[in-house]
Amino acid sequence: MTPIHPVLLAGGSGTRLWPLSRKSYPKQFAQLTGPESLFQASARRLSGPGFAAPLVITAEPFRFIATEQLAGVEQAAQTVLIEPEGRNxxxxxxxxxLWLAEREPEALVLAAPSDHVMPEPEAFRAAVAAAAPRAAEGALVTFGIAPTRAETGYGYLELAPEAEAGAETPQPLARFVEKPDAARAAEMAASGRHLWNAGIFLARADALRDAYARHAPEVLEGVAAALAGAxxxxxxxxxxxxxxxxxPDISIDYAVMEKAEDLAVMSYAGRWSDLGGWDAVWQEAGPDADGTVAGDGATAIDCRDTLLRAESxxxxxxxxxxEDIVAVAMPDxxxxxxxxEAQRVKEAVAALKAEGAAQxxxxxxxxxxxxxxxxxxTGPRFQVKRIVVKPGAALSLQSHHHRAEHWIVVEGTAKVTIDDATQLVSENQSVYVPLGAVHRLENPGKLDVVLIEVQTGAYLGEDDITRYEDVYRRG
Incomplete structure (x- = not known):
């Protein structure tokens, strides 16, 4: 059997799960439903016999997070494609x-968001295997979820009249349906002829390329040029x-799938959620008899239909x-x-941005x-930080124009360079970095180095860094 190449889409910002998910560390990399992140769970789900190593496409700030999290589940990517900016x-x-088509034109591409929850991975892998022969013939196969309720937050897929509802093989698809109002959602959920649109697609690499050539040539031209100049x-x-x-900033549904000719849908009856809001997290967590979910660090007294989470x-x-409350506490x-009203969290994020709030x-x-x-x-002219440096890692060789730093090591042993001097600084020892000194902090050991940094100076912003060398090639 031709191996299936998972493509993990990991560039989103996940603002609907603020304050846990933020632009600096979006929900796909967070531990929302268990000890693994959603990204790690997705990588595990799309692995094993019949699957090649994943391809990851993500944004610049997340490239090392993605590779580190893959290593945490004993995987490595074929490649990590870095998007210069989000374009849907x-x-x-x-x-x-296209990256795969250059190497294997008939490679089967399974494109999937990396922030969904599917707690029955074997069942989903079986659905993928059942869809693979149709995709290998050249069809574009989309995956639809058998609805369990009248949901207005999802788009739907309408089966063609000749399609067999509940079939265990791909079926003809009539059309994509936009997110409905409550009455229309109830009709579609009860019809047996509609599925939730999971945003997961399986197709040959060359079939996808040809579909873009027919229906979105401007996207094909731009992406091909971006890849040629990579x-x-x-x-x-x-x-x-x-x-x-x-x-253009456009989804694959609008650009290609809604216009494609040879399109099929694979029905999946297992549990699925896109965790598109705190109401979805509440539902996925399994409320008690009173409809309440209280995570670690949370206590619910006489509460109903409520989610309580303490994240620190x-x-x-x-x-x-x-009653009917979501309360999520972060340190800041x-x-x-x-x-x-959980779907309105984006409004809160927009309001905070307008106020210039870092949160x-x-x-x-x-x-x-x-x-x-x-x-x-943080106070006038000082800031105290807790810094963790991973084994074998090193900060850039740098200096500051406006601040001096005091480092106190509380765990491990750090290698510290200040101008022309290098020394080892162990637990319970400290070192002073004068303003303007060229310095570097490294961890030569096999355990994390943890230190407390006390900054003093007129300006303490993160942009007060002049880098001379950086093993991570940051600007």
Whole structure:
């Protein structure tokens, strides 16, 4: 059997799950439903016998996060394509398809969002296997989910009149249906002739290329140019930004699928959710008899139809007499909303952006290729951070114009370079980095280095960095 090449789409920002999901660290990389991230669960689901190593397409800030999370589930990508900027799913899927078509024109491409929940992976792999022969013949196969309720938050797929509802093989598709109102959703859910549109597609790489040539030639031209001008960088493939910038912001549904001739739909009756809002997280978590979900660090007293989550260790959230409420507590931001209004969280993010609030886009923990840091205390002319440096990792060789730094190592042993001197700084030892000194922090060991950094100076912004060398080739 021809191996199936998963394409994990991992460039989205996930603002509907704010404050846990933010632009700096979107929901696909977060642990929303278990010990693994949604991205990791997706990689596991689309692996095993019959599957090739995945292709990942993501944004610049997430490239190291993606490879690190894949390594966490003992996988490695064929390549990671870096989008210069988000242009929706039509360009992203085509970039992966063209990359594969150059190597194996008839390769089967399975394009899937990496932020969905499908807790029955074997059942979904069986559905993919059942759809593969039809895709190998040249059809474009989309996956539809058997609806379990009248859902207004999803688009639908309408089976053709000759299609067999509930069949275990791909069936003819009549049309795509936009997100409906409540009455129309109830009709479609009860009809037995409509499926939720999962946004998952299986097709040969050359069939996808040809479909774009017929229905979206401007997308094909731009993506082909971006791929032709791509550059290899530390194992990543950077798509050329100039032609990519000319591409329309359009989904693969609108660009190609709604116009394609040889289109089929594979029905899937297993559990599925796109986790498109906190109401979906509540539903997926399995509410108790009172309709309440209380995560770790949460206590619910006389609550109904409520979701309570505390996202930081040592934090407690208590709900008393609540009904139809979502409450999510982070160290720097708290969301309280009616569960029935959960789809409006984007409005909250937009309001915070308009106010210039960092919480709109930035998590308290800032993830970097070498590890992470978080600000603990900030005041006039000082800031205290907790910094974690992964084994074998190194910060850039850098200097600051406006601040000095004091480092106190609390775990592990750090290798510290300050101007021409290099020394090892162990647990319970400290070192001072004067303003203007050229310095670097490295972790030569096999365990994390954890340190407390005290910054002092007139300006403490992250943009006060002059880099001289960087193993991660950041600008």
């Amino acid at each position: 799913t039509a360009p992203a899927v085509l970039a992966a398809a 550059e290899a960088d530390l194992g990543f493939t950077r798509l050329s930004p100039e032609p990519w910038a000319t591409l 260790g040592g934090q407690r959230i208590v709900g008393l007499g609540l 931001a708290v969301l309280v909303a009616k569960k029935s 709109a886009v930035q998590l308290p923990v800032d993830h970097r290729p070498w590890g992470s840091f978080e600000s603990l205390v």
